Amino acid sequence: QSALTQPASVSGSPGQSITISCTGTSSDVGGYNLVSWYQQHPGKAPKLMIYEVSKRPSGVSNRFSGSKSGNTASLTISGLQADDEADYYCCSFAGSSTSVVFGGGTKLTVL
Amino acid sequence: QVQLQESGPGPVKPSETLSLTCAVSGYSISSGYYWGWIRQPPGKGLEWIGSIYHSGSTYYNPSLKSRVTISVDTSKNQFSLKLSSVTAADTAVYYCARAFRYCTGGSCYPAAFDIWGQGTMVTVSS
Numbered sequence: 691q692s693a694l695t696q697p698a699s700v701s702g703s704p705g706q707s708i709t710i711s712c713t714g715t716s717s718d719v720g721g722y723n724l725v726s727w728y729q730q731h732p733g734k735a736p737k738l739m740i741y742e743v744s745k746r747p748s749g750v751s752n753r754f755s756g757s758k759s760g761n762t763a764s765l766t767i768s769g770l771q772a773d774d775e776a777d778y779y780c781c782s783f784a785g786s787s788t789s790v791v792f793g794g795g796t797k798l799t800v801l
Numbered sequence: 802q803v804q805l806q807e808s809g810p811g812p813v814k815p816s817e818t819l820s821l822t823c824a825v826s827g828y829s830i831s832s833g834y835y836w837g838w839i840r841q842p843p844g845k846g847l848e849w850i851g852s853i854y855h856s857g858s859t860y861y862n863p864s865l866k867s868r869v870t871i872s873v874d875t876s877k878n879q880f881s882l883k884l885s886s887v888t889a890a891d892t893a894v895y896y897c898a899r900a901f902r903y904c905t906g907g908s909c910y911p912a913a914f915d916i917w918g919q920g921t922m923v924t925v926s927s
Contacts, residue, residue, distance in 0.1 A: 724903055726913035728847070735896055735920050736839075736847065741913035779847050783903060783912055789860040790849040790911060792839075 693791035694719065694780055701799040707768040710796045712780030713761060718791055720761035724783035727756060727765045730795075731776045739778075740765060767798070775800040803827040805897050805918035812924050813891075819884040819923055823897030824877075831855040831875045835900040835911035838871065838882045840893040841920075848893075852900055852911035853880055860911060887925045894920040 695713040702708040712719065712727075719725055725743045728736035738747050740756035743763060753768045763782070767774055780793040809821040823836070830836060837852030851861035853871045861869050865884070873880040884891060897918045900911035 722903075724912050728914075735917040736914070737917070738913060738915045741901065741915070747915060781847075781849075781913065783910060786908065786910065788863060789852070790837075790862075792847045792849060795846040 693784065693788075694782060694793035696778075696780060696793040696796045698794075699797045699799065701801055702767075702770045703801045704770050704772065706770050707766060708770060708798065710765045710767075710778050710780075710798070712763040712765070712782075712793050714763075714782055714784075714791070715761055718782040718784035718788075719758065719763050719780075721785070722783045723758070725756065725758060725763040726781045727754075728779045728781065729774075729776045730779065736779065770800050772800050774798060803899065803916050805899065805916060807895060807897050807918045807921040809895075809921055809923060812926060813887055814927055815888055815925055816886055819882070819887050819891065819925070821882045821895055821897075821921065821923070822879055823881070823918060824879045825899075826878070828899075830873065830878050830880065833902060835860075835902055836873065836880045837898055837900050837911055837914065839896045839898055839914065840891075841896070842890075842893040845893075850882065850884075850895075854902070854909070858909075889925050892923065892925045894922050896920045 727740040744756040835852040838850040898914040899916040903912040
């Protein structure tokens with residue numbers, strides 16, 4: 691069982707917006723502004739999309755945005771495109787004894 | 802351009818030790834950042850294994866800590882993973898990755914993973 695809880699799947703039509711949630715505890719998501727999000731296409735390595743809750747690495751589209759409220763972080767993708775179809779994982783710093791935890795992943799389907 | 806490349810001997814038998822190396826190019830491993838390993842069993846999610854700083858400071862997943870050793874060789878600009886007493890449950894794609902460094906209270910820890918290797922499949926089978 692993963693430390694962070696994500697929905698198994700979400701879907702949306704091209705052009706729409708979707709949000710993926712990532713629920714943890716006050717010891718990880720809620721305790722630090724160190725949530726990151728990764729996109730993984732089949733057979734490929736994960737790609738960093740968001741770090742420190744809401745920051746985008748250079749080269750990542752501004753259609754991707756992150757936020758956090760309490761123990762739940764969220765990834766929003768606006769203007770859905772076919773290439774956004776992938777698995778998405780959240781990740782959080784979880785304190786000195788645990789350090790890093792991932793969510794179970796969410797499969798995004800673009801209808 | 803920073804690149805990471807995993808390498809290893811291939812299949813591993815149960816009870817043996819899995820050994821992988823990650824060669825870093827385009828960036829000095831001694832210049833900062835944490836360097837770590839993440840794995841993904843077939844059809845499943847990501848699991849952080851552990852991370853190391855060039856000074857040798859390490860952090861491990863508590864569930865794997867008793868079997869994991871991560872080391873760094875700054876002269877070769879690479880870092881390595883050893884996982885002992887493997888079972889079929891350790892069959893996975895193993896990724897190496899660079900991680901941002903987060904410092905608080907006088908200590909520093911790995912945070913987000915910004916550069917990843919392509920991954921290498923390791924099968925544990927007799």
